[in-house]
Amino acid sequence: MSITALEMNLLRRQNLGDSLRRSALTAPNKPAIIYYTTDGASRSVTYAELNRRANAVAHNLMQRGITKGDKVAALSRNSIEFLVLGYALHKIGAWLVPINFMLQPPDVQHLITFSETKWFFVEDALLGNMSPVLDKLTGVQQFVQFGPSPSRPAGWMAFDELLPGPTHDPEVLIESDDVATLLFTSGTESAPKGVLSTHANYYAAHLGWSMNIGYSKDDRFLVSIPLIHMAAYLFCTLCLTHQITIVMTQSPQPVQMIELIERHRITATALPPTLYVAMIACPNFKTCDLSSASKFVSWASTIPKAMIDGWKQVAPHLRFYSGQGMSETTAAPQTVGSIGSWDEMPNGDGRWVGWPAAYCIELRLVDDEDKDVPIGTAGEQIVRGPAVMKGYYKNEETNQRVFRGGWFHTGDVMFRDAEGNHFFADRKKDMIKSGGENVYCQEVESVLGTHPAVMQCAVFGLPDERWGEAVAAAVIARAGSTVTEAELIEYCRERLAGFKTPKRIFFRTSMPISAANKLLKRELKAEYAKALA
Known part of the structure; x- marks a missing residue:
């Protein structure tokens, strides 16, 4: 009797549906998802x-x-x-x-x-x-x-x-x-x-995170970012492949998230810095027991010193994993590294995203002619590997451009030091052009974020008759701190070139964020450009 094509396919394929079946066979009665609505109602499923x-x-x-x-x-x-x-x-x-x-x-x-x-x-x-x-x-x-x-x-x-x-x-x-x-x-x-x-893309991303962080079936993973985004869906499929219990919220509510970390002894989560910072500001942050936290992933923005310092006080065993990924690479780690305190941050630079990750992604930093840039020089990050997407849907023109030379051109700009540390400079499209010079927003944010009075900041360009674009920043101050615009500008001037120093700083109590809790700099830019006009 010959083996059919279907039998051979079932024998050795990579399929997300198969991974759930295997977990169900191995751990049938283990909670797969414990779910909470915004009003606190809960239910679970094995x-x-x-x-x-x-x-x-x-x-x-x-x-x-x-x-x-x-x-x-x-x-x-x-x-x-x-x-x-x-x-x-x-x-x-x-x-x-x-x-x-x-x-x-x-x-x-x-x-x-x-x-x-x-x-x-x-x-x-x-x-x-x-x-x-x-x-x-x-x-x-x-x-x-x-x-x-x-x-x-x-x-x-x-x-x-x-x-x-x-x-x-x-x-x-x-x-x-x-x-x-x-x-x-x-x-x-x-x-x-x-x-x-593809299914193979997800499997590669699972293996990439597992090899570089070390998730196990004993972890308990908090998922609060929306499933409509790649990072959340990827981490859910990773957990369900690993037989990890997911504690899921209907939407990200910082007070509720803190309560659930204590209640379920959460060990792991993956959030942008905006949410880690938001939790620090919650009244129950220092009253709940958050000591179970050990593997927190962060991405999408410069890491502020206040974020690391704040969590270190309540979770002594916590390590923050700074990573670089994107939807086009199935949210797999292109670079990843971990720190337990700000003292471990390479060069004290919150733009750090670790070292090239093992297994699923190979990366290079190149100039506009796709030639490798030297150490210390910013270049576009290009990648290849089993986690890279199959392509853009109905968009062959863009596919030809981004996949040229057999590498995916990410549009992200990074640089590295002699020790192999990689630092995120900016998205190409977000770079500020001031007085003919390129200013990377993340570099300015990495300096502002170390000021003891700054909880969170966002840097962007505003139209300027003299400079073309002027560097500006929105800042949320730490609770109980007092600082002026002039003091922050002087702080930056002592640490940055003149053309990189913000010309204006605006103080706020909150930042506009997307459904994925990423800072919406375009809204800040539009708001302040209109106000100044």
Whole structure:
């Protein structure tokens, strides 16, 4: 009897759905997800239950016409159902298309149409915002509602209707290099960039983080950033592959996150600096027991000294892992390094992102002609390896440009020192041009962030008749500290070249952030440019 193509595929493929099944077989009764809504209500699901639900949804989707390669979109805050849907799609080879719930309805309409979505899942609490465009989504064959609300639009299906049915794993021929997710890096551009990430990409990213940090099944991982973004989805799939219990919140609420770290003895999480800083400012930060924290990942922005100092006081065994990754590399670590205190920060520079990571990414720093730059010189980061995406969806022109020479050109600018430490300089598009000189925002932030009165800062350029662009900064001061604009400017002038020193500093109590809790510098720039005008 000869082996069939399906049997050979099932024998040795990499598939996210298979990884959940294996975890369910090994640890059936272990909590896979402990979930909390914004109002504190909680529920949980074991590995066996999660796998059974994903299988049932997979069978129901297939019975209703969803097949390998079809696109299924989800617009929702974090939930167990979001991951059930994702794994159901992984098991049948369909594509999960997460949609940013912060987008305006016309932008959502554009992405649904552009991606050729067949089924669209929407959280009940977000339906009202979507109502102006729902009747324009003519390509969608079926709408499904997430959430407990008993009322829903006519013709819509409740998610629970997909749960009764067969619970055995469906067997579909899915190659390791088949697409698992189509995730948009920007939903407001006329030609959005849709990142095509394969099952093999996710496996490579899992292995990269595991090898460089050392996650184990004994960890307890807090997930509060939105699943609609690559980092959150990647870390969830990593945890469910490792048999790690995920403690998930519906949205990132710092006070609640602190309570859950204490309640569940959380050991690991992955957050941008904005949220680590926000938690320090919470009234329960120093009253809760946070000593279990040991492996916290940070990315997306310069690390402020106040962040490291604040957490060191409450979590003596905590190590912060500074990493560099992006959606196009499946949030895999391109560089990574760890510190336990600010004294360990190389050169005292919060732009540090570690050393080239083991296994999944190879990187170079190059000039505009793709030639390697010397030590100490900033260059664009280009990468290759098994975690790099398959390409951008329906965007062959951009694919040809970013993949030239067999390397993915990230658009990120970095430099390295003689010891191999890598430091993030800026995104090429965010660089300030002041008086004919290039100013990297992250360099200025790394200096401002060391001032004892500064909790958080963001540097950006403002239009200026003399300089073209003037360096400006928004600052949140530490609680109980008093500092003036003149003092901070002088502090920078003593440590930076004159053209890099901020011309204006604006004090604030909060920063504008995205759904992924990244600083929105474009909003700061627009706000202050308008005010100054």
